[in-house]
Amino acid sequence: MTVPSTDLDPGPEDTVSLQMPTDVPEDKLNHEEKATKCDSMTLSSAPAVRRGSTPLPIKHQLRREEAVHDDGDWTSGAAGPSAAAGGFSPALGEYPTLAAEGRPDGPLRIALLGQNGVGKSSLAVALGGDMDRTASVDSEGEGYVRTVTVDDEDSTIIIFDNWRQDLSALQCEVGVLVFSVTDRRSFHRTAQLRLLLRETQPQTPIILVGNKSDLVRTREVTAQEAMSSAALFKCLYLEISASLDHRTPELLECAVRLARGQSPWPPGSSAEDMSGGGGQRGSITSRAKRFLSSLVPRYPREREGRFLRQKSRSCHDLGAL
Numbered sequence: 053m054t055v056p057s058t059d060l061d062p063g064p065e066d067t068v069s070l071q072m073p074t075d076v077p078e079d080k081l082n083h084e085e086k087a088t089k090c091d092s093m094t095l096s097s098a099p100a101v102r103r104g105s106t107p108l109p110i111k112h113q114l115r116r117e118e119a120v121h122d123d124g125d126w127t128s129g130a131a132g133p134s135a136a137a138g139g140f141s142p143a144l145g146e147y148p149t150l151a152a153e154g155r156p157d158g159p160l161r162i163a164l165l166g167q168n169g170v171g172k173s174s175l176a177v178a179l180g181g182d183m184d185r186t187a188s189v190d191s192e193g194e195g196y197v198r199t200v201t202v203d204d205e206d207s208t209i210i211i212f213d214n215w216r217q218d219l220s221a222l223q224c225e226v227g228v229l230v231f232s233v234t235d236r237r238s239f240h241r242t243a244q245l246r247l248l249l250r251e252t253q254p255q256t257p258i259i260l261v262g263n264k265s266d267l268v269r270t271r272e273v274t275a276q277e278a279m280s281s282a283a284l285f286k287c288l289y290l291e292i293s294a295s296l297d298h299r300t301p302e303l304l305e306c307a308v309r310l311a312r313g314q315s316p317w318p319p320g321s322s323a324e325d326m327s328g329g330g331g332q333r334g335s336i337t338s339r340a341k342r343f344l345s346s347l348v349p350r351y352p353r354e355r356e357g358r359f360l361r362q363k364s365r366s367c368h369d370l371g372a373l
């Protein structure tokens with residue numbers, strides 16, 4: 053599939069090689085290095101001279117992006133107050149979609165990419181259902197093939213969950229960048245993967261997925277951080293739990309619609325509907341709060357404080373309730 057390049061992406065002369073040093077024995081690599089090696093990707097050689105007007109080389113962009121991620125305050129503004137945990141990213145104005153002529157006639161390919169252990173295989177099982185798993189799909193990697201019906205339309209999809217080859221050889225209609233919300237490193241890894249994917253497939257839609265949302269106590273990445281990152285990526289963000297099958301159906305539907313070159317939302321829905329930030333809709337928590345507050349009569353501010361103080365001393369005046 054040939055896709056046009058965009059202004060946002062570095063030109064071909066600025067691409068660099070990102071590979072592990074070959075003199076390190078495999079058994080000496082730590083977990084993170086192995087993860088990097090696993091998704092190692094060779095693009096092309098670095099330029100000798102860089103003009104001021106040309107975009108930064110990828111490795112500089114990566115450093116810059118990681119520096120941004122390491123700053124504790126960077127997340128506060130971009131997502132905005134409506135960023136609801138577990139919701140879709142609200143920053144959905146402009147993100148790449150496949151042009152109609154860029155889409156293949158064959159199966160829609162959905163690639164799950166991310167650091168080791170984030171739950172790609174578990175997610176593939178959840179998305180693949182009980183369909184056949186093929187050991188090799190077009191010699192490109194392991195994947196699940198299944199037919200899904202989304203919006204009354206059938207599509208055959210291939211879900212790649214274990215892309216072992218050079219990432220620049222990957223061809224897919226949707227890239228799903230998976231991290232674990234309990235592992236900050238895996239979150240940073242998605243930034244690198246996003247740049248590498250954009251390098252070779254600038255128009256391929258990306259979905260950022262925070263997995264293991266069930267592990268609330270060990271969470272290291274907040275929903276707002278992830279949504280801010282998604283805003284930078286110009287992509288959707290969705291929090292799921294592959295183990296509990298929580299929100300995986302929504303993810304599948306969004307991925308299929310994007311792979312078809314459509315809006316990710318169900319027909320008739322908007323980004324605001326899906327993010328839970330619009331009007332009187334919203335998350336179950338906020339609706340529950342609204343409901344509970346509607347049960348308690350509203351007092352003028354000056355009486356409210358007195359009422360709370362009185363309540364702590366005595367409860368004889370139950371009529372106040």
Ligand SMILES: Nc1nc2c(ncn2[C@@H]2O[C@H](COP(=O)(O)OP(=O)(O)OP(=O)(O)O)[C@@H](O)[C@H]2O)c(=O)[nH]1
Pocket residue numbers: 166167168169170171172173174175263264265266267292293294295296
């Ligand atoms: N609590 C919880 N655990 C999960 C979830 N998804 C995956 N896991 C666990 O995380 C571990 C790693 O999951 P995998 O699916 O093997 O992760 P992977 O990304 O495919 O890992 P590699 O194959 O090494 O790349 C397993 O023990 C899973 O059971 C989830 O949503 N919640």
